Amino acid sequence: MAAYLSRLHHISLNVSNVNKVAHELVSRFQFNVFAARLTDRAKQLALRRGSAVFVVNERPNEAPRRLNGHQSRGWSSVTERHRDSNCLYGAHAHYPVDTVSNVCFEVEDVQSAAAALRDRGLCEFLQPPTEVCDDSGRVTFSIIRSPVGNVCHTLIDRSQYQGLFLPGFHRVGSDSQTAARSQCPITHFDHITYACPRSSTAHVTRWYRDTFGFRRFFIDRNEDVDEGYVLNHDGIGLRLTAMEYWKCSESGITLPFKDEKEPDCKFVIAESLPEQGRNQVDTFLDQHRGAGIQHIGLYTEDIVRTAQTLSQAGVQFFSPPPAYYTEVGKQEEIVAAGHDPHTLSQYGILLDTDIHTDTDRRITDGQRYLLQVFTKPIFGEDTFFLELIERRGATGFGEGNIRALWRSVQAYMENEEHHETERVNKQSTQS
C-alpha cells in the first residue's frame, strides 16, 4: 500500500548563504522568519507566509564531518548525531548550487509509512524513522529520495508535538502575519513544478502513484494518458504532466476519497521536447546540474495587490510581449473577468479562462479563470523561481497562460545566454 500524506508541511532550500536568501524572502517576498536552529555547525531558518513554510538551510561545502559533541539545551532522547546535524529533518547532501532540496509531508504514522514503502522496495531511505524530542514533545521523521534529481521527501509525524515548529528550532521574532496580510495575501503552496530530463515523466508519475497514491490531474481534456499535455510547435517544446493528492484527515482515515477531502499542492512535471530547440527546461537542467524543482506556485487571494507589494519591494517579474494585453479577445477576456488590462500589464500578470472538466473530462459549467505571473530566478543561477497564482474557480493550468509564461521566460533566458556567449567570446579574444 502507498503511504498516504496528511499534508505538505514545509519546503527546504539548501543554499550557500542563508542570510542572503532569507533576507530576499523577507524583504521582497514578505515572508516572516518565525523559527531558527542555530548551532556551531547549523544555520536553519524557518519562514512563513500563510501556511507556506520554507526552511532555508546552509548547504555544506564538504561531505559531513565527524561530530564534535556539541550540546544544546532542552534536548532529550535524541542521538548525538541528530542534535548536531547541520541539516536536521533534511538530508546532508552536498550539492554544487543553491537548490530546493526537500518537500516535507506530514503523515499519520512514520513507522508504518516507512514499513509499507520498505516492504514494496519502492524507495531509497536516506534516514530511517527517527525520533527527536524537546521540552514541547516529540516528532518522528524519515527521509526518502524522490525519483527527481536531488529532491528528497521528509515524512514527519508531529501529532505529539506542541511546540511552535519542530524540536530543535526556537522561536524568532513576533511572527505577526496580520500587518502585511492585506497587502500580500499569499495563503499556501499551490503547486511545485519539476524540470525533468527527456523520457523520464512516466517513471516519475508511476513512482508518486505507487509511493504516495498520487493521481493524474489532466491539464487538458484532450490530453493523452501516456503522452501528457504536449506543446510542440511555435517554438514551444514542452511535455507537462500533473499529479495531485488529497489531504488526509487527522481522524485516522487514511484513504483519500476525492470528494470528501481537500486537494493539497499539485505536482507538475515539465519535460523538454527537442524539436523546437534549446529551452528553459534545458537551461534549468544544465545550470542546476540535473533535474529538480524549477518553480513553486504561491497561491494568493489577490494577485494584483500581491504583485504590487512585491514589485515595490524589488521583486522582478517576467512579462509577456506587450501585444498580449492588446490582442483582440484577450482584452475582452480580462475586462469580463473584472480586471484592467493596463494594471495586469504593469506586472506581467497573465489571465486565462479555464474550461473546467470533471474526472471523466466532461466540460462542466461556467467561466472560471486563473491569473499567473512568474518571478525572475531567485538564486545565482537561472534555476529556481517563484510564481504567483490566483484561481477564480479554475483548478488547472490554462493553455494560453502556459504559452505566454513559456514565452516570457524564454525571451529572458535567450537574452541571458546571448550575454553569456558574448562575455565568453570577449574573454577568449582578450586572452
Ligand SMILES: O=C(O)C(=O)Cc1ccc(O)cc1
Ligand atoms: O503554468 C504553470 O504554472 C506551470 O507550472 C507550467 C509550466 C512549467 C514549466 C515552464 O517552464 C513553464 C510553465
Ligand SMILES: [Fe+2]
Ligand atoms: Fe507553475
